[in-house]
Amino acid sequence: MTATIDIQITKTTASRLSETDFNNLPFGKHFADHMFIADYEGGEWKNLRIVPYGNLSLSPAISALHYGQTFFEGLKAYKHVNGNVGIFRPYKNAERANHSAQRLSMPAIPEDIFVQSIAALVDLDRNWVPDKANHSLYIRPFMFATDAALGVQPSSTYKFMVLTGPVGAYFSKNLKVKIETNYSRSCEGGFGYAKAAGNYAGSLLPSAEAMKEGFDQLIWTDAKNHEYIEELGAANIMFIINGRLITPSTRDTILKGVTRDTVIALAKHWGIEVEERRVAVAEIIQAIKNGQLTEAFGVGTAATIAPITEIGHEGQLYQLSDPSTREFSNKTLKTLNDIRYGVIPDEFGWNYIVG
Numbered sequence: 100m101t102a103t104i105d106i107q108i109t110k111t112t113a114s115r116l117s118e119t120d121f122n123n124l125p126f127g128k129h130f131a132d133h134m135f136i137a138d139y140e141g142g143e144w145k146n147l148r149i150v151p152y153g154n155l156s157l158s159p160a161i162s163a164l165h166y167g168q169t170f171f172e173g174l175k176a177y178k179h180v181n182g183n184v185g186i187f188r189p190y191k192n193a194e195r196a197n198h199s200a201q202r203l204s205m206p207a208i209p210e211d212i213f214v215q216s217i218a219a220l221v222d223l224d225r226n227w228v229p230d231k232a233n234h235s236l237y238i239r240p241f242m243f244a245t246d247a248a249l250g251v252q253p254s255s256t257y258k259f260m261v262l263t264g265p266v267g268a269y270f271s272k273n274l275k276v277k278i279e280t281n282y283s284r285s286c287e288g289g290f291g292y293a294k295a296a297g298n299y300a301g302s303l304l305p306s307a308e309a310m311k312e313g314f315d316q317l318i319w320t321d322a323k324n325h326e327y328i329e330e331l332g333a334a335n336i337m338f339i340i341n342g343r344l345i346t347p348s349t350r351d352t353i354l355k356g357v358t359r360d361t362v363i364a365l366a367k368h369w370g371i372e373v374e375e376r377r378v379a380v381a382e383i384i385q386a387i388k389n390g391q392l393t394e395a396f397g398v399g400t401a402a403t404i405a406p407i408t409e410i411g412h413e414g415q416l417y418q419l420s421d422p423s424t425r426e427f428s429n430k431t432l433k434t435l436n437d438i439r440y441g442v443i444p445d446e447f448g449w450n451y452i453v454g
């Protein structure tokens with residue numbers, strides 16, 4: 100039984116909804132009217148509140164700023180065809196948030212606080228959920244350390260917050276990606292599996308260099324020998340080879356994506372063989388060369404199902420199939436959308452209906 104939590108709500112008196120152009124929604128630039136905040140102090144989460152979206156006042160010495168003791172999550176709410184608003188699999192994000200918190204020596208956030216704070220915020224700002232194909236309300240929960248102390252040690256105080264904002268598609272085009280064989284995103288024993296802010300800071304330079312070379316994204320490989328494929332930028336990666344769905348198995352270097360889990364569940368449901376295992380770069384290049392690789396794509400909350408059409412490796416550029424011909428990716432995207440927008444029955448129980 101889920102306990103109901105108490106959240107104090109202060110509504111805005113100046114909604115920005117009517118000034119927001121829902122026909123032009125670059126990712127992460129528009130924020131809904133309200134935000135959620137909870138404070139961790141004396142070993143418990145308190146002062147659960149929803150307030151108008153706005154700036155914070157913080158000490159410049161907080162350890163989140165100096166030592167990166169902070170992580171985030173990402174999930175989406177969708178406007179269903181019957182007018183309901185549904186949040187997609189929020190308990191999976193709650194579970195992952197607590198894996199991140201544990202790795203970064205931060206306090207756990209009870210799953211009910213995580214999910215109900217999001218649900219209350221989305222409910223209050225439900226008019227911000229776009230009513231349009233491929234659009235949604237992006238939800239950004241995050242936690243950060245707030246002790247004003249420069250010693251390198253876990254903070255004793257934290258804030259957990261949630262922002263939301265309307266978004267369209269994250270990638271507007273097919274992806275030309277480079278297999279990265281110099282930089283690494285994460286390493287064994289590290290914290291690549293956590294949604295730690297620092298993982299993203301470290302990815303900026305490699306991504307910028309790849310973009311200078313004309314690529315859109317990177318395929319990350321293992322830090323030891325750059326022999327095995329791990330992820331695609333800020334998404335997981337999947338391939339269809341000989342009709343089978345192949346994806347790197349999760350480990351401490353790879354983020355356990357909710358979309359990845361969802362796509363694997365759909366594939367298994369359809370009777371498609373799924374292989375979660377180490378995936379060698381050499382295997383992928385070979386499968387492209389001999390025509391066995393028919394699809395490659397990124398999977399993530401922001402990315403949804405993002406087709407990869409070109410892969411660069413060691414100076415060679417390999418062309419993949421036309422995305423319109425890709426049976427698995429197209430069927431998966433359609434089914435996912437049909438579930439997320441409430442077009443077909445939610446037989447997996449993935450939608451958390453706000454009402």
Ligand code: PLP
Nearest residue numbers: 333334335354356357358399400
């Ligand atoms: N991998 C990384 C590094 C990510 O940032 C994301 C995005 O959240 C994913 C994978 C995909 O995870 P999810 O499907 O839960 O969004």
Ligand code: COI
Nearest residue numbers: 173174333399400401402
């Ligand atoms: C998400 O898909 O939610 C992500 O975290 C990607 C984001 C870094 C833009």
